[in-house]
């Protein structure tokens with residue numbers, strides 16, 4: 166494997182210090198000193214067993230309300246920070262030619278997160294529908310490149326949203342992987358029929374936790390507990406901030422009873438999952454291997470995602486020195502991705518450009 170196959174923006178700007186965690190926007194630019202900023206970054210790390218105040222701070226930082234972030238942007242308060250971030254993580258659209266040039270002689274394999282990447286973030290997780298135009302774009306991508314959806318959601322649920330049988334699906338943050346059920350020209354590879362569930366022994370435990378949390382959170386208006394099969398999501402997007410500490414106490418209390426489970430955090434969601442060493446990054450590696458690209462230099466994995474859990478996949482690409490990581494975000498955030506796109510609409514534009522480029526390059530005479 167050569168370092169040359171990792172596609173980095175041409176601008177030679179060093180990565181920011183590796184804090185290993187993704188932090189949300191807006192950072193406290195007006196903060197007078199390092200201490201405040203440190204506290205802010207700390208609050209964004211995965212929640213440890215610490216005090217409830219720390220939990221609540223972390224919950225607050227997990228995803229800014231769009232109104233708040235937009236207001237800060239409108240005030241021009243973070244223009245410099247954003248411009249600097251865009252230099253380090255340029256738009257995958259503006260650097261499209263650079264990205265496709267790097268794919269010369271290589272097979273592109275596409276990995277797509279679902280929420281916040283293919284569908285916009287909405288209040289009700291059950292209503293995070295994907296538009297028909299996005300579905301058409303993903304279908305077209307999958308005609309040209311092996312394509313996988315990698316999501317924190319239960320695999321069946323994400324399939325209900327995406328509805329494309331020709332794709333690979335990795336649900337429960339990669340803990341539930343299944344190959345396509347519909348034939349396509351990429352399916353002859355070894356991944357056909359693959360089913361991989363490294364956390365299957367946790368299924369009864371997750372069921373118990375889910376049922377118990379449904380009961381215990383009934384008293385908190387707006388909270389929602391989602392069964393993602395091998396993990397449980399506790400949503401607080403619609404919970405009044407005054408009740409966040411109560412919700413955190415409940416989740417913390419539940420975790421105490423299950424030392425084999427741990428807590429991570431997504432966008433306004435607390436996620437309980439097995440302590441096994443498996444994540445979206447491992448799922449990406451597993452799928453590449455299943456597709457027959459384990460130690461190949463002629464493959465270019467492209468991973469697009471918006472969440473902290475997608476950072477595990479970006480880190481894998483970085484470590485392999487291979488591929489293109491694209492973070493979906495309107496706001497600066499600490500990331501291991503090389504490029505950025507602002508929102509699902511831009512993701513769609515990128516996917517369609519890729520399809521068009523592939524179509525034209527096939528038609529082009531090769532001399």
Ligand SMILES: O=P(O)(O)OC[C@H]1O[C@H](O[C@H]2O[C@H](CO)[C@@H](O)[C@H](O)[C@H]2O)[C@H](O)[C@@H](O)[C@@H]1O
Pocket residue numbers: 278279280281285286287288289290291293315316317318391393398400402431432433434436472474
């Ligand atoms: O890996 P992903 O596909 O990005 O899934 C991560 C979580 O996404 C969903 O929650 C998020 O989107 C919801 C709908 O827009 C939003 O209401 C919620 O606040 C977000 O956290 C999903 O419901 C979770 O189960 C996933 O873990």
